[in-house]
Amino acid sequence: MINWLASPARFTRISAKALPWCGWASAAVLAVGLYWSLVVAPPDYQQGDTVRIMFIHVPAAWMALNVYLFVAVASAVALVWRHPLAEVAARAAAPIGAAFTFVCLATGSLWGRPMWGTWWVWDARLTSVLILFFLYLGYIALVNAFDDPARGGKAGSVLALVGVVNLPIIKFSVDWWNTLHQPASVMRIGGPKIDVSMLAPLLIMAAGFSLLFLTLLMLRMRTILNERKAVALRLNIGAPPEQRRARERAVPAHPGVG
């Protein structure tokens, strides 16, 4: 299965067909989720309507953690099996994960101001998520810091695996330390503590964000692959005509842009 997925040309063909479906599906699910969260779901008995930030903050946080896990797993696959698309996938996913982390921190800050009375507090959960944001930025900086993109990809893979140690720290920070951030209400032993009228829109928004991630991931992977083809073609311009034609034949024309 992994070998079948290893061909960039096959990925380009499959993603060309899957991309519109994923895009429209994510738009639809997000629309349904947003309507449910903002209009249908009941206001909190203590927080009133401010609780509706949760329907963006919590799924964004879940995505931030899971996308880093995706980057780490893709990096491990790239290192161990030298899978050609795994490194592209990790490189493509990192900025999306960084954006989700930023959304999580920003919405959390906006939520904290009315609820806790402060924009920021240095408790374990917020600090470790901030560190996650810096790990994303460090990964992006490292893979782009080399003239040879293959070298950057390999270095980034090692860095992604080193940073995985932060994920359990984030997850369990609210249990191990006395934090202002509340403890887990959904992903815990004993099942979710949250009522289904709020759990349902939360899960729908999470599904919508996941589909959005898949859409953006495919877009970015296609862009990265196109960029590499463009670089290869450009490097060919100085070659003698026979060689140039042979190499250009080896780079297949793809149906349409992005």
Place this chain on the structure above:
Amino acid sequence: MGAFIGLFRRDLRLAVRQGGDTGLVLGFFVLAVVLFPLAVGPEPAVLQRIGAGIVWVAALLAALLSLDRLFEADYQDGGLDLIALSSLPLELAVLAKCAAHWVATGLPLALISPFLALLVDLDPAAISVLSLSLLIGTPALSLIGSVGAALSLGARRQGVVLSILVLPLYISPLVFGAGAVEASVAGLGARAYLLILAALSLAALAFCPWASAAALRQALE
């Protein structure tokens, strides 16, 4: 074993002979610590409150500045290829280099910290805790830094990339090291913090040579 000690002594000799790397690091350490009282004002109460943090952050930055010397010179002139090809496993070679780096930079930092504690008006009872926390924590700094140095070998803007990679990972030793001194000043006892700091150093000892060696192999391909 002979190769390990040989590499350790070679790196130490280079650090001593190549224009006082130790001296530069210590000089930066002192200057950075001196800047803070000039910035926040000489009020003893304020300085006492933030003194431990200042010394620890300055130690962090000083360690960071000396890290690009760890692998870069050997990478440029081909010595790293020879080390990788030798019978000594690359992980042990990294460990030998980190040990030499620590003796040349981390250990002196820990030893002159009592004098810097005077500059920031630290509680005398806490000075020994500060030195001990630096002594226990600086091996972690050298080891974690070696991972960053190995990853950024041959990168454009190597110094900046190294800093961005390594500073988030430095936050854990910083929190527990400065926290140890704060706890002892508050009378709560620094034992728990120092033990966790020791655990961080031991975990770095177990994990970082392996990660650095993997990164070095990628760089040498």
